[in-house]
Amino acid sequence: MSDSLHVENVMETLVVDHPLVAHKLTTLRDVRTDSPTFRRLADELVTLLAYEATRDVRVVDVTVETPVAEAKGVRLARPYPLVVPILRAGLGMLEGMTRLLPTAEVGFLGMIRNESTLQAETYATRLPDDLSGRQCYVVDPMLATGGTLAAAIQFLFDRGAQDVTALCLLAAPEGLAYMDRAFAGSGKPIRVVTAALDERLNENGYIVPGLGDAGDRLYGVV
Ligand SMILES: O=P(O)(O)OC[C@H]1O[C@H](OP(=O)(O)OP(=O)(O)O)[C@H](O)[C@@H]1O
Ligand SMILES: O=c1cc[nH]c(=O)[nH]1
Ligand SMILES: [Mg+2]
Numbered sequence: 001m002s003d004s005l006h007v008e009n010v011m012e013t014l015v016v017d018h019p020l021v022a023h024k025l026t027t028l029r030d031v032r033t034d035s036p037t038f039r040r041l042a043d044e045l046v047t048l049l050a051y052e053a054t055r056d057v058r059v060v061d062v063t064v065e066t067p068v069a070e071a072k073g074v075r076l077a078r079p080y081p082l083v084v085p086i087l088r089a090g091l092g093m094l095e096g097m098t099r100l101l102p103t104a105e106v107g108f109l110g111m112i113r114n115e116s117t118l119q120a121e122t123y124a125t126r127l128p129d130d131l132s133g134r135q136c137y138v139v140d141p142m143l144a145t146g147g148t149l150a151a152a153i154q155f156l157f158d159r160g161a162q163d164v165t166a167l168c169l170l171a172a173p174e175g176l177a178y179m180d181r182a183f184a185g186s187g188k189p190i191r192v193v194t195a196a197l198d199e200r201l202n203e204n205g206y207i208v209p210g211l212g213d214a215g216d217r218l219y220g221v222v
Contacts, residue, residue: 011180013171013192016052021045025169025195029211038217039092042141042169045195046096049167050137053193054101056165057081058135079134080104082161086111086140086152087124089215093139093167104137109155111148118205120148125155132160141214143168143192144207146175150182157188165191169214170198172207 027033028041059074080103085094087110098104110124128134136156143149143166153164171194183190198207211217 010183010186010188011176011190011192013176013194013197014052015194015197016049018048021048021195024048028169029209031212033217035217035220042092042214042218043096045169046093046139046167047100049169049193049195050097050100053137053165053167053191054081056135056191057101076101076103081135081137082107082128082131084109084127084136084138084152084156086138086148088112089142089218090138090140092214092218093141093169097137097139097167101137109152111152113144113148113205115204118145118147120151122151122155127155127159130160131156132162134161136161136164138164138166140166141169141218142207142210143171143175143179143194144201145172145205146178146182149175149192150179153179153183153190157186161188163189163191165193168192168194170194170196170207170210172198172201174201 024041024045028038058077060077062075063070063072081101083097083101083104084107085091087108107127108124111120111122113120138152140149149166156164171192198210200208202208
């Protein structure tokens with residue numbers, strides 16, 4: 001079902017190879033897809049990605065009583081996972097994620113890429129101060145140059161996060177390579193789970209073939 005592509009020892013990229021993911025992603029890319037449909041598809045896609053992305057979520061053993069007998073099982077371990085959408089476009093992936101992880105807490109990062117310099121600028125942070133021992137799931141549809149995601153992950157590591165999984169709808173090879181260099185030697189595991197690894201970036205830093213500006217397609221041009 002999934003094709004794991006090992007990029008470097010601390011960073012692992014997983015391209016979720018599934019016909020339903022490919023089907024929904026194709027409609028998402030289509031320039032004729034309107035905002036309401038785009039929002040619905042992004043929501044459905046993140047739930048499919050989340051299934052793979054949470055494969056290593058920490059659980060503890062528990063025992064419950066069924067109407068018939070005792071059954072051994074598991075529950076999510078505490079501290080509960082933290083989901084971090086990167087505003088604005090990442091908000092389009094939040095609900096799909098918390099549907100699968102309803103007890104997760106949610107932190108927010110507001111970041112915008114300066115379209116002249118392609119550098120990420122941070123305009124809002126609302127995260128728990130202490131993330132030690134927390135598994136963090138960052139959601140942002142686009143991993144282009146990688147500058148935004150790398151800065152977001154650095155915020156989480158600075159607060160003590162131990163491992164971070166990013167869920168993206170699309171990733172560019174240049175962005176993955178940038179992340180790989182940025183965190184080489186950090187010793188902290190990073191996973192990127194994506195619906196597709198696209199060809200490249202164009203001269204404006206847009207993913208090709210991509211889907212255009214994810215924030216604009218979700219919420220309109222501002
Ligand atoms: O990998 P990078 O080159 O850093 O680019 C990716 C970033 O660009 C987009 O956000 P944008 O800056 O357009 O903000 P928005 O969500 O408000 O539209 C996207 O959602 C990522 O956050
Ligand atoms: O292709 C891209 C690159 C950055 N941000 C987007 O929304 N789309
Ligand atoms: Mg945008």
